[in-house]
Amino acid sequence: MRTPRRASVAALALVALLAGALTGTGAGAASAADPTVFTVRPSVNQVYVVDATPGAQLELLDGASAVVATGTVDSAGSLAWRELDAGAYTVRTAGDPASATPVTVADFDDAPPPQSFYDGQTLTKGFNYITTRDGTTLSANVVLPSGNGPFPTVVEYSGYDPSNPANTTFSQLYTNLGFAYVGVNIRGTGCSGGSFLNFEPIQSLDGYDAIETIAAQPWAAHHEAGMVGISYPGISQLYVARTQPPHLSAITPLSVIDDTYRGTLYPGGILNTGFAVPWAAQRQADAAPYGEGWEQPRVDKGDTVCADNQALRLQNPDPLALIRDNPFYDQRYYEPLNQSHFAPKIDVPVFLAGAWQDEQTGGHFPAILDDFSSSPHLFATMTNGSHTESLSLGVFGRYADFLDLYVGHRVPGNAKSFVAPILANALTGVNGQSLPPGPTYDGMSYEQAKKSYESAKPIRILFEEGAAQGAPSGAPLPRYEKSFSSWPIPSATPRSWFLSPHGALRSDKPAHGPGKAKPRSYRADPAALPATDYTGSSSGIWKAHPAYDWRQIPAGKGLGWVSKPLRRTVVAIGTGSVDLWVRTPARDTDLEVTLSEVRPNGTEVYVQSGWLRTSHRKLDRAASTPISPVHTDLEADAAPLPTGRFTKVRVELFPFAQAFRAGSRLRITVDAPGGARPLWAFDTIAHGERVRIAADRRHPSKLVLPLVKGVAVPKKAPACASLRSQPCRTFAG
Numbered sequence: 031m032r033t034p035r036r037a038s039v040a041a042l043a044l045v046a047l048l049a050g051a052l053t054g055t056g057a058g059a060a061s062a063a064d065p066t067v068f069t070v071r072p073s074v075n076q077v078y079v080v081d082a083t084p085g086a087q088l089e090l091l092d093g094a095s096a097v098v099a100t101g102t103v104d105s106a107g108s109l110a111w112r113e114l115d116a117g118a119y120t121v122r123t124a125g126d127p128a129s130a131t132p133v134t135v136a137d138f139d140d141a142p143p144p145q146s147f148y149d150g151q152t153l154t155k156g157f158n159y160i161t162t163r164d165g166t167t168l169s170a171n172v173v174l175p176s177g178n179g180p181f182p183t184v185v186e187y188s189g190y191d192p193s194n195p196a197n198t199t200f201s202q203l204y205t206n207l208g209f210a211y212v213g214v215n216i217r218g219t220g221c222s223g224g225s226f227l228n229f230e231p232i233q234s235l236d237g238y239d240a241i242e243t244i245a246a247q248p249w250a251a252h253h254e255a256g257m258v259g260i261s262y263p264g265i266s267q268l269y270v271a272r273t274q275p276p277h278l279s280a281i282t283p284l285s286v287i288d289d290t291y292r293g294t295l296y297p298g299g300i301l302n303t304g305f306a307v308p309w310a311a312q313r314q315a316d317a318a319p320y321g322e323g324w325e326q327p328r329v330d331k332g333d334t335v336c337a338d339n340q341a342l343r344l345q346n347p348d349p350l351a352l353i354r355d356n357p358f359y360d361q362r363y364y365e366p367l368n369q370s371h372f373a374p375k376i377d378v379p380v381f382l383a384g385a386w387q388d389e390q391t392g393g394h395f396p397a398i399l400d401d402f403s404s405s406p407h408l409f410a411t412m413t414n415g416s417h418t419e420s421l422s423l424g425v426f427g428r429y430a431d432f433l434d435l436y437v438g439h440r441v442p443g444n445a446k447s448f449v450a451p452i453l454a455n456a457l458t459g460v461n462g463q464s465l466p467p468g469p470t471y472d473g474m475s476y477e478q479a480k481k482s483y484e485s486a487k488p489i490r491i492l493f494e495e496g497a498a499q500g501a502p503s504g505a506p507l508p509r510y511e512k513s514f515s516s517w518p519i520p521s522a523t524p525r526s527w528f529l530s531p532h533g534a535l536r537s538d539k540p541a542h543g544p545g546k547a548k549p550r551s552y553r554a555d556p557a558a559l560p561a562t563d564y565t566g567s568s569s570g571i572w573k574a575h576p577a578y579d580w581r582q583i584p585a586g587k588g589l590g591w592v593s594k595p596l597r598r599t600v601v602a603i604g605t606g607s608v609d610l611w612v613r614t615p616a617r618d619t620d621l622e623v624t625l626s627e628v629r630p631n632g633t634e635v636y637v638q639s640g641w642l643r644t645s646h647r648k649l650d651r652a653a654s655t656p657i658s659p660v661h662t663d664l665e666a667d668a669a670p671l672p673t674g675r676f677t678k679v680r681v682e683l684f685p686f687a688q689a690f691r692a693g694s695r696l697r698i699t700v701d702a703p704g705g706a707r708p709l710w711a712f713d714t715i716a717h718g719e720r721v722r723i724a725a726d727r728r729h730p731s732k733l734v735l736p737l738v739k740g741v742a743v744p745k746k747a748p749a750c751a752s753l754r755s756q757p758c759r760t761f762a763g
Contacts, residue, residue, distance in 0.1 A: 504574025588701025
């Protein structure tokens with residue numbers, strides 16, 4: 031059992047928070063309409079006001095009695111101030127010292143409450159509320175497996191509806207694996223109190239308090255809890271684990287992101303309006319009063335806590351305004367949302383999985399893997415596929431074993447063999463499949479099983495998911511795999527293919543200068559293709575054969591380069607770089623680059639894409655490598671393209687793993703963003719400008735890929751339509 035890392039105690043702030051809310055009472059008789067009557071709740075870098083008169087003007091004063099903020103009480107009688115420094119504050123009706131209420135605001139880095147705070151809370155089977163350090167209550171639903179406890183316990187924590195008792199999907203999954211399951215709603219969502227903003231710091235501390243309260247329960251084995259969840263509740267695990275709850279045993283973040291700005295929201299500096307913006311808008315809608323839909327029936331049945339917890343919802347900041355107001359990497363706003371930057375603080379075992387072509391979170395997540403420097407054990411599995419691939423049959427066995435070993439502290443059991451096929455069928459519609467052969471622990475002690483698990487190389491790459499031998503086409507199973515000691519793959523070697531003036535990718539550098547090698551050009555027309563290559567339901571894309579509409583770029587609207595047939599099979603694993611010498615009279619343009627494989631039979635298979643707004647081309651040279659251009663994305667570094675001359679820009683291909691067999695050809699295309707991915711569409715500035723790309727001795731544009739030796743690749747290529755999340759089309763050169 032580990033102990034808290036922080037020894038400093040901000041005693042005044044902690045006492046004020048644990049003591050609860052304070053009520054301001056002005057002179058004279060109070061009434062419901064009296065603007066001097068309100069309740070003040072101090073929090074962590076925040077202050078909440080409730081029970082105030084709608085329309086009343088309130089002031090926030092610092093310790094020196096200077097007004098630092100003002101606000102108007104909303105129609106629910108509430109007001110919130112955020113991003114406050116720790117210290118003493120006073121809230122009062124504007125200009126009325128007699129109504130003043132002093133409070134003490136705590137800081138994110140203050141010491142947590144004493145253990146007695148968590149030991150004093152009781153959670154029973156069914157619906158509960160967890161009290162956090164600032165007095166906010168979080169709705170939590172406890173589901174216990176059959177048998178006698180205590181039980182190894184897992185926690186799902188998000189702004190979806192994990193605490194909704196009617197949401198049984200994941201509770202059944204984990205209880206059938208023998209774990210107690212606790213679903214907790216983030217503050218400001220569901221029946222949880224407080225105000226909501228995506229991934230704001232206080233949610234991390236709430237997660238700490240939730241873990242410690244749950245671990246203190248008599249039914250929680252070892253008085254520990256692990257965390258589970260895919261996507262939103264996967265990402266939330268990273269935020270909670272960075273606070274180092276002493277009784278957090280392990281985390282299992284699935285289908286996550288590494289950097290909110292660069293990985294999903296503004297890839298290449300271009301706003302992702304196809305997924306990221308709608309996702310943020312939906313979370314805002316869900317966090318409105320009674321926004322998820324299951325809260326009102328609870329209130330109607332007498333849940334007064336849930337009713338009271340809706341009070342601050344009108345104080346939720348507008349995430350869309352924050353997104354559009356921060357098109358560059360504003361460190362004040364985006365550093366707290368950069369998961370790679372706080373991953374070094376995570377000091378528990380980590381099991382992470384995801385897919386390169388993830389249509390939601392995007393597939394850039396592997397960039398976080400080498401940042402888990404404090405974790406005693408990191409295990410990562412990566413594959414081609416969709417957003418739910420992290421729960422596929424090829425992943426699930428190792429995932430369940432990890433939970434047994436690091437959360438259950440027990441020898442892995444066989445329940446996974448029954449659970450995984452049911453889950454796979456529910457997600458993909460493919461029935462009758464089983465877990466592939468994996469490690470067995472029969473006859474081992476716990477220590478022997480744990481040693482065996484840890485003896486395997488921790489970075490596991492699954493290839494050609496959907497084309498497993500003996501399985502139906504599109505089944506969530508890999509055809510083969512390879513494991514490595516770390517990420518990026520240590521043995522990966524950059525190899526360059528140079529663009530030629532005539533549309534070829536060549537191994538040798540251009541021989542001719544600009545005078546003989548005429549640049550090629552295209553019109554940057556985002557309307558030339560559909561915004562995305564898939565328009566079906568979000569769950570339909572997880573099925574075996576989604577109806578993709580991946581089209582060739584119309585003539586004149588983009589450019590392509592293709593290599594000669596490969597003499598031998600090569601395997602690329604990691605990010606790629608497309609280095610282009612670009613000129614356009616528009617002074618700025620948006621680029622989308624796409625890598626594909628052209629097979630001898632004339633079919634073309636999608637591999638991966640990357641994006642760049644050319645004004646964001648400034649590199650972080652310390653972080654960049656030949657296969658991974660990293661841009662600063664700072665407003666101070668943004669610059670238009672020079673007039674009348676070519677400028678080098680480097681576009682990162684998101685991570686991938688692909689075998690290009692002998693006889694196949696490599697192809698890259700360049701055009702305006704759109705048409706290459708499902709769900710991801712872009713707020714592009716491209717508007718028909720002529721974009722020229724040079725490929726000569728002075729301007730050696732090139733494709734750079736990380737080639738890895740030692741991967742045993744089946745000789746025969748799979749049917750391209752079988753590969754999960756890798757669309758196939760007829761090649762047109």
